[in-house]
């Protein structure tokens with residue numbers, strides 16, 4: 001039975017990785033052979049991912065067949081979106097308008113780039129998740145209830161309450177252009193339905209994560225250095241929350257970028 005503080009951490013670490021979340025989602029439907037999982041989730045580090053799920057008490061492996069444990073089933077049920085809240089299409093969604101665009105702090109990874117906050121109306125709420133297929137590099141995050149879209153170096157996060165944040169933007173004018181493009185794509189989908197764009201894989205490596213860490217090597221996270229932390233975070237062996245210095249206001253942009261990047265791990 002999973003329930004203690006250490007166990008909660010094991011579950012949280014196990015579910016902090018996109019490949020492991022994908023495996024769990026597959027197992028909700030039915031038990032799978034190892035070959036099934038390898039075909040869908042890839043062979044890279046598969047043993048490690050399965051071991052993390054087993055250690056957290058979420059999945060069992062017997063004779064090359066992988067199943068959810070009772071705890072894993074209950075856990076996935078609590079994470080499922082309730083039918084009443086789910087939205088199946090965009091019908092009834094009013095066209096989007098951009099109502100505000102403001103430039104905030106520079107990004108510490110590149111001080112020539114800024115963080116932008118904007119607002120769109122109406123609030124997309126349950127429809128937000130439906131928009132993921134529209135953008136080749138989008139990822140809907142259950143954890144933060146937001147749609148993250150990567151366009152080049154720019155990360156755009158659309159929240160269900162209408163807030164939008166953008167990092168690594170050169171100017172407010174660039175932000176407006178990117179937002180207008182998003183608005184056009186979404187409004188077209190509201191009128192004509194969603195045409196899925198070809199998916200593009202987003203690769204996030206430790207060098208990318210390291211760029212946004214405080215680089216003080218303070219060891220608060222339990223690692224010897226920020227670089228070591230970046231390696232372990234990409235490997236799913238530690239969680240972003242352990243770097244508490246990121247909660248300082250001056251790192252707000254970095255924290256937001258890292259929260260977005262981890263959805264692609």
Ligand code: SF4
Pocket residue numbers: 213214215216217218219220221222223224225226227229242243244245246
């Ligand atoms: S707590 Fe954050 S700033 Fe400190 S060493 Fe770890 S990653 Fe670096």
